[in-house]
Amino acid sequence: MVSLVLHVNGADRPVEADPQTSLLGVLRGALALSGPRFGCGEGECGACRVLVDGACITACDTPLWAVEGKEVTTLEGLGDEACPHPLQSAFLTEQAMQCGYCASGIIMSAAALLTSNPDPTEDEVRHALARNLCRCGAHNRMVRAILAAAREMRA
Numbered sequence: 001m002v003s004l005v006l007h008v009n010g011a012d013r014p015v016e017a018d019p020q021t022s023l024l025g026v027l028r029g030a031l032a033l034s035g036p037r038f039g040c041g042e043g044e045c046g047a048c049r050v051l052v053d054g055a056c057i058t059a060c061d062t063p064l065w066a067v068e069g070k071e072v073t074t075l076e077g078l079g080d081e082a083c084p085h086p087l088q089s090a091f092l093t094e095q096a097m098q099c100g101y102c103a104s105g106i107i108m109s110a111a112a113l114l115t116s117n118p119d120p121t122e123d124e125v126r127h128a129l130a131r132n133l134c135r136c137g138a139h140n141r142m143v144r145a146i147l148a149a150a151r152e153m154r155a
């Protein structure tokens with residue numbers, strides 16, 4: 001057990017945990033953030049994706065020690081009901097989610113894409129989502145929502 005301070009969604013969050021604990025476990029457990037989801041636990045499904053210093057990573061296979069001193073952003077850090085991120089608004093407008101289980105990770109992958117490429121093609125969006133599994137088959141609506149959010153952010 002060690003004490004360390006994580007930077008999550010713009011705030012310093014003191015945590016006491018084994019440094020080998022997964023980042024996902026701490027986000028969902030001690031920090032009570034439900035945005036990142038637990039799917040496979042093996043870095044395969046993308047449900048747990050978060051941004052670390054702007055890069056999209058899987059939190060389930062990232063140990064706590066690896067993110068100390070870095071800026072972690074979860075779905076909650078992108079926006080909220082009062083002030084949603086354009087991606088969050090577009091997912092609602094396009095009714096892009098079916099069960100919503102995968103959507104948090106997909107929105108985080110999309111957020112990282114739109115930061116590096118504000119005007120992606122449909123193929124580039126699909127490529128960015130290649131490591132996010134959606135068992136409901138809602139990918140087409142999600143791709144539409146991401147392209148709509150990109151247009152909105154460029155306007």
Ligand code: FES
Pocket residue numbers: 037038039040041042043044045046047048049058059060061
């Ligand atoms: S829960 Fe992390 S990739 Fe599946």
Ligand code: FES
Pocket residue numbers: 097098099100101102103133134135136137138
């Ligand atoms: S919307 Fe259900 S898993 Fe993707």
